[in-house]
Amino acid sequence: MPTDALDAQIIELFTDEPRMSVLEASRSLKVARATVQARLDRMQRLGVISGWGPRIDPAALGYTVLAYCSLTISQDSGHDAVVRALAEIPEIQEIHTVSGESDLLARVAARSNSDLQRVIDSIVATRTIVRSSSVIVLNTHFDGRTLPLLQAASGADPTAIQTLDPA
Secondary structure (H helix, E strand, O other): OOOOHHHHHHHHHHHHOOOOOHHHHHHHHOOOHHHHHHHHHHHHHOOOOOOOOOOOOHHHHOOOEEEEEEEEEOOOOOHHHHHHHHOOOOOEEEEEEOOOOOOEEEEEEEOOHHHHHHHHHHHHOOOOEEEEEEEEOOOOOOOOOOHHHHHHHHOOOOOOOOOOOOO
């Protein structure tokens, strides 16, 4: 989907200030309000902008341990049945079918290392997983970083879009 520097600037504004109004954005960018609205609508319709909801930090809810679990599924279950079973476990935040030695990669939040063991036990208890391997995240340097991709896709000036908060 073609994007340009203005699309990138619009997304950057709403990334930095998600509660900004379209009118405020148009004033900041010095373009018509209708232009900003039309571009937002187009990017949302095409899936470039996938949502506007709040982003919840699991750590703020007490889930301070983040782990990635490589899961090997029981081949007679099939991916759909496995995913349905795993969807019942609230600590699983994401699940992806992957290539390599395992079949799935799950992002898991837990309250502690021992709580992570409980979550892994509940994953295995679904009887759809034959093996799991986990790595615990020690530090997150950045998360959900998509502005550099947008910048590259739009051909925007790299100095115009800040990709990381310097603070």
